[in-house]
Amino acid sequence: MSKFYYNEEQESYDAIVVGTGISGGWAAKELCENGLKTLVLERGRMVNHITDYPTANLDPWDFPNNGELSPDKIARQEKQNRTGYTVKAPHHFWFVDDIDHPYNETKRFDWMRGYHVGGRSLLWGRHSYRWSPMDFEANKKDGVAVDWPVRYKDIAPWYDKVESYIGVTGELLNLPQLPDGKFEPMMELNCVEQHVRERVADHFDGRVITAGRVAHINSDKKFEGLNRSSCKFRNRCIRGCPFGAYFSSNSSTLPAAERTGNMTLRPDSIVHEVIYDPDTKKATGVKVIDRVTKEVYEFKAKVIFLCASAVASTSILMQSKSDRFENGMGNDSGELGHNIMDHHFKAGARGKMDGFTDKYYKGRKPNGVYIPRFRNLGGNSDMKDFIRGYGYQGGASRGNYEDIVAEVSHGKELKDAILNTGGWQMGINGFGEILPYHENKMSLDYDKKDQWGLPTVTFDAEIKENELNMRKDMQEQAAAMLEKSGVRDVETYDEEYALGLGIHEMGTARMGRDPKTSVVNGNNQVHTVKNVYVTDGAFMTSASCVNPSLTYMAFTARAANHAVEELKKGNI
Incomplete structure (x- = not known):
């Protein structure tokens, strides 16, 4: 994507x-390719693919202070720094300033955000897994929250x-709990990961170790004329990928939309209200505040x-008040x-692996191993103290890599450190499902407004007994698998976690069959305003235990094509 344009007269x-x-x-992409003249509004600044990735090709020694920010800069991103990795010199500029963009916490909530064209598609971990049939049926089976109005077969083509x-790179596994997809070649496991994979298969029935399924090109395949090439294994993904090897809006869908001539992209545009017409019972457009000038605009559409993110889209709906919709x-x-969800993690095990000292690896993989869910699948896998399940992400690497940093070792010590790479370490970290509790919620505080005069968000959410019990099993099973694989000095851990830290906010405008218990229907339409679609994490009715972005994309493509057909029929 090389340019953007808009006409204030239109x-x-x-x-x-x-x-x-x-x-x-x-x-x-879908709306423009189907012929709709489409205005795309982004509250943040413009980011052009390649030219606006300022640190993509810098090396560690190019950053002062070993990439650490000064205390005054960190103070402005205190909440964004809770991940431990976001506020680093190579990429801190992608994440918001907490002083300029405040929010409130009744209970701790780690809300990680990037306001720019491309949003978190430039920042995501790129793990891409399909939901299974059991995921869409779980709420009904367990009597939790409301039933999904769709099933796997409805989403599979998308x-x-x-x-x-x-x-998406991946290996065909034929697992009912993790359906296979249309895959690029799998990224190879290193020697220790392969060893652990074999030992786990020998000792644990039904448990599989594979490579993480990630949205990276790993072949010579050409992707619909877009300027994307295969992954170079630099693992600098969070800085922006100049090769377009990993999927982002900037390298892929927005250029495709622009190529049609039907897209008008307007950055610096804070949407805060959807306008409702009580006579037609439809939305007529949106109200926008210019981020820079603070001028107010209204744009109309059919x-x-x-798609502003679960929290932001729900905030817009909450602010869209009228005589018909007082709340x-x-x-x-x-x-x-209500029903805000995330994925809980930072619970697992790690240890050291002897041997393999004659082996190393080339390049920096953008993924590690993935262990699909093996709990509550029926039979002996069912647990008494928690429902649903979890998977693991992790990997193996050689130790002592810090010693080759010039600021740490010098002279002969540095030379020796480079030649002696240290031993192998292996760790796996659980990612578990959080249930959709009604009392886990976000709200708006009209007494605390931001610099644009808009109410700030307050979070009140926490994990409960089901998740806490699951975390115990995450640790125990991680340790058991590592120990059976020959890993020594295995230690379990349960580090500090609060909702939001998984950066998978979901559920605040959930999908369902009944307008009395849900916000959008099975086509992602707001039940009572059929020409408004919500297709980001807000619509999720439950969370599964896999990364959700692939599911957002599938539902969005499906909803966009539904909207096109409904417009043709005159239904919206």
Whole structure:
């Protein structure tokens, strides 16, 4: 994507897309390719693919202070720094300033955000897994929250479409709990990972270690004429990939939308309200504040896609008040803002592996190992003290890599450190499902407003007994698998976790069959305003235990094509 354009004189479009991240990029692509003149609104600054990745080709020695920020800069990103990795010199500029963009916490909530064209599609971990049939049926089976109004068979063709377009590496496993997809070649495991994979298969029935399925091109395949090439194994992904090897809106979906001539992209545009017409019972457009000038605009459209992220899209609906919707657009159920979910992690085990000292590896893989869910699948796998399940991400590497940093070792010590790479270490970290508890919620505080005069978000959410019991099993089983694989000095850990830290916010405008208990229907339409679609994490009815972005993309593509057909029929 090389440019953007907009015309202040033009006020009306066929479609408006709010947000340019994982979901917004797909909505823009599908709507534009189907012929709709589409206005794409992004609250943050413009970011052009390649030219606006300032640190993509810098080496560690190019950053002062070993890449650590000064205390005054860290103070402005105190909450963004809770991950331990976001506030580093090579990429801190992607994440918001907490002083300029405040939020409130009744209970701790780690809200990691990047306000720019591309959103978190430039920052995501790129793990891409399909949901299984059991995931869509779990709420009904367990009597939890509400039932999904769709099933795997409804989404499977859209998973096919998305995977074929973005490029997902993976291995065919034929596991019912983790359906196979349209894969690029799997990224190879290193020697220790392969050893542990074999030992786990020998000692644990039904447990599989594979490589993480990630949205990276790992072949010579050409992707629909886009300027993308295969992964170079630099593992500098979070800085922005100049090769387009990993999927992002900037390298892929937004250029595809732009190529049609139907996209108008307007950055620095803070959408805060969807306008409702009580006579037609439809939305007519959105209200926008210019981030820089603070001027106010209104743009009109026949259909509106909210793809601003789970929290931001729900905030917009909450602020969209009218005589018909006194508590926010589509909130007849009272569920708007409730049922917030994430994935809990930072519980697992690690240790040291003897041997393999004659082996190393080349390049820096952008993924490690993945162990699919093996709990509560029926039979002996069912647990008494928690429902649902978890998977693991992790990997093996050689130790003492810190010793080759010039600031740490010098002269002969540095030379010796380079020649002696140290021993192998192996760790696996659980990623577990969080149930959709009604009392886990976000709300708006109109007494604490931001610099644009908009209410700030307050979070009140926590994990509960089901997740706490799951975390115990995460540690125990991680240790058992490592020990059976010959890893020594195995230690378990349960590090500090609060909702949001998984950066997978979901559920604040959930999907369901009944307008009395949900916000959007099975086509991602707001039940009571059919020309408003919500296709980011807000619509999720449950969380599964796998990374959700692939599912957002599949649902977004499906919803966009539904909107096109409904417009043709005159239904919206």
